[in-house]
Amino acid sequence: MARVQLIAGNWKMNLDRAAAVALAKAVVEQAASVSGVELAVCPPFVYLDCVGKVVAGSAVALGAQNMYHQPNGAYTGEVSASMLCDLGCKYVILGHSERRHILGETDQQINKKVHAALAAGLSPIVCVGETLEEREAGRTLAVIREQFEGSLAGLSAEQMQKVVIAYEPVWAIGTGKVATPQQAQEVHGELRKLLAERYNHQLAEAVRIQYGGSVKPENAAELLQQPDIDGALVGGASLKADQFMGIVAGAKF
Ligand code: 13P
Numbered sequence: 001m002a003r004v005q006l007i008a009g010n011w012k013m014n015l016d017r018a019a020a021v022a023l024a025k026a027v028v029e030q031a032a033s034v035s036g037v038e039l040a041v042c043p044p045f046v047y048l049d050c051v052g053k054v055v056a057g058s059a060v061a062l063g064a065q066n067m068y069h070q071p072n073g074a075y076t077g078e079v080s081a082s083m084l085c086d087l088g089c090k091y092v093i094l095g096h097s098e099r100r101h102i103l104g105e106t107d108q109q110i111n112k113k114v115h116a117a118l119a120a121g122l123s124p125i126v127c128v129g130e131t132l133e134e135r136e137a138g139r140t141l142a143v144i145r146e147q148f149e150g151s152l153a154g155l156s157a158e159q160m161q162k163v164v165i166a167y168e169p170v171w172a173i174g175t176g177k178v179a180t181p182q183q184a185q186e187v188h189g190e191l192r193k194l195l196a197e198r199y200n201h202q203l204a205e206a207v208r209i210q211y212g213g214s215v216k217p218e219n220a221a222e223l224l225q226q227p228d229i230d231g232a233l234v235g236g237a238s239l240k241a242d243q244f245m246g247i248v249a250g251a252k253f
Contacts, residue, residue, distance in 0.1 A: 003208050005224065005251040006164060006231035008040040008063060008125065009238025010093060010212070020047040024054040026241035031059045034245075036253030038231075040091050041238070045079055052088040063091030063125065066099060069112035071120075081120030092117050093125045093233070095151050097170045101131075107150025114151060118159050125164045125210070125233065126151050128191075132171035140169075141190050148194050157199045165191055165209045166233040172213025174235060181222050181229075184211045188228035217246025224250050 015023065020043050031039050042063035043051045052062045068078035084092055094117065095110035110126065117124040128147040130140045144167070152163065167187050172179050188209045196204035211223050212233030223229055231251070237243040 003206065003230045004036070004038050005253060006038045006040065006208055006210060007244075007248050007251060008042060008091065008093075008210070008231070008233050009244055010065060010096070010233055010235050011041065011043045011238060012065070012098070012235060013044055014239055015043070015047070017047055017050060020044075021050050021054055023239065023241055024051045024060070027244060028055055028058040028060050030241060030245045031248075034059065034248055037248055037251040039248060042091065042093055048084070048087045048089065056088060061090040062088050063093060064089050065093050065096065067092050067094070067113060067117060067122075069109070069116040071116070081117050081122055084122060085120050090123060091125055091164070092122045093127065093166075095147075096127045097129050097168055097173060100127075101170065107147060107153075110151040111153050114163070115154070118155075118162060123162045123164060125166050127166045127168050127212070127233070129168040129170050129173075129213070135169065135171065140187065144187055144190060145194060148191060157203050160195070160199060160203060161206055163207065164231075165207065166212050167191065167209060168212035168233060174214070176214050178214040178216075178219050178223075179211070181226050184223055185226040185228055188226065192228050215247055217243055217250065220247040221250030225252055 040061040040063045042065050064084045067081050094113045099105045114124045128144055130143040134143045169179050191209050192204045208230040210231040210233045211229050215232045215234050216237050
């Protein structure tokens with residue numbers, strides 16, 4: 001079964017309401033002529049509602065950048081999975097490296113969020129990736145395995161099929177230093193091997209694994225043509241509709 005590539009824009013903590021709506025409109029407009037690729041935009045929580053209204057009924061899906069694992073209650077400042085569903089979200093990014101490294105999220109916390117997201121009907125985009133120090137110490141695959149095992153613990157095969165994994169080497173995020181297609185492919189291949197070991201070959205072939213980290217229109221095609229790269233999680237370049245759509249143009253389908 002061929003995997004449909006997913007190109008998702010992680011807008012991070014950027015834009016204001018007017019700019020978010022304008023960007024969503026431009027992406028929706030340009031996406032109308034795209035087929036065979038899935039698109040998503042992930043605005044900050046406070047713009048999910050207005051951006052959701054723009055993308056509703058279009059080829060562009062809505063995603064959030066985080067959530068809390070509890071369904072409701074006294075958790076000041078947090079947002080639940082059902083609240084995201086209420087706003088029309090299909091995806092939620094979990095365990096992004098900025099949340100792991102700046103906000104101190106652990107694999108255990110991320111795992112709770114993954115389970116809660118799936119229980120609510122969301123598809124989690126679960127991020128893994130090594131730091132530069134870890135890569136230079138030759139620990140890349142060990143770190144990926146540890147994050148895979150921790151963040152994705154306890155999932156049935158049926159649940160795993162709804163998960164998207166995003167490989168985002170920390171040293172490539174926002175730095176302009178993109179992983180080479182070979183470096184990315186090696187880790188994507190390893191992740192697929194881990195899936196096959198834990199589940200089976202068929203499931204491993206069905207799960208989508210995105211690459212993220214300084215993806216731009218100029219380097220997208222080469223990355224997206226790799227056999228185990230099934231899309232991109234795009235930061236900076238997703239803030240400009242033309243650049244985002246330039247990346248989409250590099251997708252294979
Ligand atoms: P950049 O594309 O800005 O490097 O960010 C990647 C990222 O973190 C996407 O989640």
